[in-house]
Amino acid sequence: MSDRKVRVRFAPSPTGALHIGGVRTALYNYLFARQHGGDLIFRIEDTDSNRFVPGAEEYIIESFKWLGIKFDEGVSFGGEHGPYRQSERRDIYKKYVQVLLENDKAYIAFDTPEELDAKRKEIANFQYDASTRMSMRNSLTLPKEEVDALIAEGKQYVVRFKIEPNEEVHVHDIIRGEVIVNSSVLDDKVLYKSADELPTYHLANIVDDHLMEVSHVIRGEEWLPSAPLHVLLYRAFGWEDTMPEFAHLPLLLKPDGNGKLSKRDGDRLGFPVFPLEWHDPKTGDVSSGYRESGYLPEAVINFLALLGWNPGNNQEIMSLDELVQLFDLKHCSKAGAKFDYEKGKWFNHEYIMKKDNAELAELFMPILKTNGVEAPMDKVVTVVGLMKDRVSFVKDLWETCKFFFVAPTEYDEKTRKKRWKEDSPAHMLELANFLEALEDFSVENQEKEVMAWITEKGYHLGNVMNAFRLTLVGEGKGPHIFDITAVLGKEESLRRIRRAVEVLA
RNA sequence: GGUCCGUUCGUAUAUCGGUUAGUACUCAAGAUUUUCAUUCUUGCAAGGGGGGUUCGAUUCCCCCACGGACUACCA
Numbered sequence: 001m002s003d004r005k006v007r008v009r010f011a012p013s014p015t016g017a018l019h020i021g022g023v024r025t026a027l028y029n030y031l032f033a034r035q036h037g038g039d040l041i042f043r044i045e046d047t048d049s050n051r052f053v054p055g056a057e058e059y060i061i062e063s064f065k066w067l068g069i070k071f072d073e074g075v076s077f078g079g080e081h082g083p084y085r086q087s088e089r090r091d092i093y094k095k096y097v098q099v100l101l102e103n104d105k106a107y108i109a110f111d112t113p114e115e116l117d118a119k120r121k122e123i124a125n126f127q128y129d130a131s132t133r134m135s136m137r138n139s140l141t142l143p144k145e146e147v148d149a150l151i152a153e154g155k156q157y158v159v160r161f162k163i164e165p166n167e168e169v170h171v172h173d174i175i176r177g178e179v180i181v182n183s184s185v186l187d188d189k190v191l192y193k194s195a196d197e198l199p200t201y202h203l204a205n206i207v208d209d210h211l212m213e214v215s216h217v218i219r220g221e222e223w224l225p226s227a228p229l230h231v232l233l234y235r236a237f238g239w240e241d242t243m244p245e246f247a248h249l250p251l252l253l254k255p256d257g258n259g260k261l262s263k264r265d266g267d268r269l270g271f272p273v274f275p276l277e278w279h280d281p282k283t284g285d286v287s288s289g290y291r292e293s294g295y296l297p298e299a300v301i302n303f304l305a306l307l308g309w310n311p312g313n314n315q316e317i318m319s320l321d322e323l324v325q326l327f328d329l330k331h332c333s334k335a336g337a338k339f340d341y342e343k344g345k346w347f348n349h350e351y352i353m354k355k356d357n358a359e360l361a362e363l364f365m366p367i368l369k370t371n372g373v374e375a376p377m378d379k380v381v382t383v384v385g386l387m388k389d390r391v392s393f394v395k396d397l398w399e400t401c402k403f404f405f406v407a408p409t410e411y412d413e414k415t416r417k418k419r420w421k422e423d424s425p426a427h428m429l430e431l432a433n434f435l436e437a438l439e440d441f442s443v444e445n446q447e448k449e450v451m452a453w454i455t456e457k458g459y460h461l462g463n464v465m466n467a468f469r470l471t472l473v474g475e476g477k478g479p480h481i482f483d484i485t486a487v488l489g490k491e492e493s494l495r496r497i498r499r500a501v502e503v504l505a
Numbered sequence: 506g507g508u509c510c511g512u513u514c515g516u517a518u519a520u521c522g523g524u525u526a527g528u529a530c531u532c533a534a535g536a537u538u539u540u541c542a543u544u545c546u547u548g549c550a551a552g553g554g555g556g557g558u559u560c561g562a563u564u565c566c567c568c569c570a571c572g573g574a575c576u577a578c579c580a
Contacts, residue, residue: 192578221574253573
């Protein structure tokens with residue numbers, strides 16, 4: 001499988017928000033495509049009309065836009081192999097169903113869902129397959145005239161794949177190696193439903209991947225059990241020589257306990273499982289998103305990339321471009337990965353520290369606005385530069401930085417007890433007067449002058465500075481003190497000192 | 506129940522038969538700092554169990570246990 005052009009796809013169903021596990025699958029496909037100079041296709045698998053959710057498709061597209069994952073062709077991206085929405089490919093599937101029927105690889109079955117349910121209740125482990133199909137109502141057991149008559153009178157039917165029993169089916173998986181399954185354990189899967197004239201996933205998937213010239217199928221491990229079926233389908237169509245290579249990714253698991261990560265886990269544990277905030281049109285529920293929670297897309301990408309894959313060394317911080325260079329399916333792990341939200345936070349912290357101050361300020365501006373603060377851009381840029389290494393999220397910037405924009409109205413009691421001494425009011429007043437007389441209010445000059453002044457007066461450095469901080473911030477926290485006064489300006493700094501003396505004295 | 510996949514510190518993982526089993530997150534302690542945070546240093550902590558193969562097994566094979574996925578006219 002060598003000289004073929006790499007073409008991969010991400011093919012979600014528009015049944016709701018895009019799960020973070022799906023994002024990772026898409027990311028791996030993207031990395032693989034880019035690295036090999038191939039194409040990434042965006043296909044919508046909407047063959048189940050009952051589960052269609054309006055807005056889901058747009059949501060998915062917007063999510064990838066935010067994350068910076070670009071597609072080369074597909075729904076909303078154009079391309080030569082369309083249409084890329086399966087509901088628009090009915091005629092194509094019909095044609096291929098016919099091919100299977102004509103070649104005796106499939107048959108028509110009239111058993112109703114109710115009949116099948118009854119059968120399953122009646123017989124434990126009932127399976128529609130070679131061992132049972134001859135006792136069911138289908139084109140294998142019914143005379144041709146009756147089959148035609150049933151269809152003519154409008155009876156609903158399905159087309160089932162006729163799987164030959166007792167055959168070892170080999171699936172080569174790039175991550176797992178050879179997986180062998182006996183065809184007898186597979187059931188005669190429904191490939192097509194007359195009710196909505198649509199195929200099921202399996203048929204549509206194989207036909208589309210073939211027609212779209214997909215070279216590699218990189219998908220979640222939940223598909224591994226049906227991979228043998230897919231191999232058989234390629235074989236039935238005679239497409240085995242161009243069958244894509246498979247790679248089944250390990251699943252994303254719950255942070256605690258067992259099982260696949262689900263939307264409910266996010267709600268329960270308080271972290272997003274969706275890239276963007278999602279408003280469910282059916283239930284009205286709102287689920288939080290990484291974007292709205294203050295995550296940087298590059299952090300989400302980096303974090304996700306490392307959940308189930310590693311570059312083979314200890315490197316952890318990698319840009320999307322670096323990931324493209326380093327990615328390798330052979331370095332994907334086989335076991336499911338528990339989702340560690342704390343690590344995700346750490347990644348975001350790292351990216352915030354790396355982020356350009358101006359860009360960060362841009363993200364912080366709207367938050368300032370909602371808190372009623374109008375501040376000049378250059379000030380916000382300076383503040384962000386001073387404070388960004390203290391937060392994990394952009395939104396945390398408000399709580400840690402607000403004293404730059406709003407004077408303290410109350411003073412933290414603990415800090416006051418510890419830092420506000422008997423002689424503090426006098427010292428602070430004296431300090432205010434001293435600062436007032438300063439011509440040069442730069443950080444460097446203030447520091448030089450104030451230090452000299454403290455030494456000259458013989459004051460205790462810590463006492464003066466801590467009380468000073470309390471007057472400016474209202475708490476015992478914050479960056480270098482003269483960075484604060486320089487940003488506040490002389491006038492505001494003096495006002496804060498004097499007001500604090502009034503209130504605290 | 507059946508089929509398939511998996512199993513290294515709490516979590517994510519490195520190790521292509523020979524290592525004091527490494528790294529990161531978390532947590533703890535210390536250093537630095539006028540405060541808080543950052544940062545730095547140190548520490549805690551792992552090969553599910555049992556058989557083989559081998560001079561030697563975390564690594565290869567088998568069994569068991571456990572975990573996961575799948576088992577729809579859903580994807």
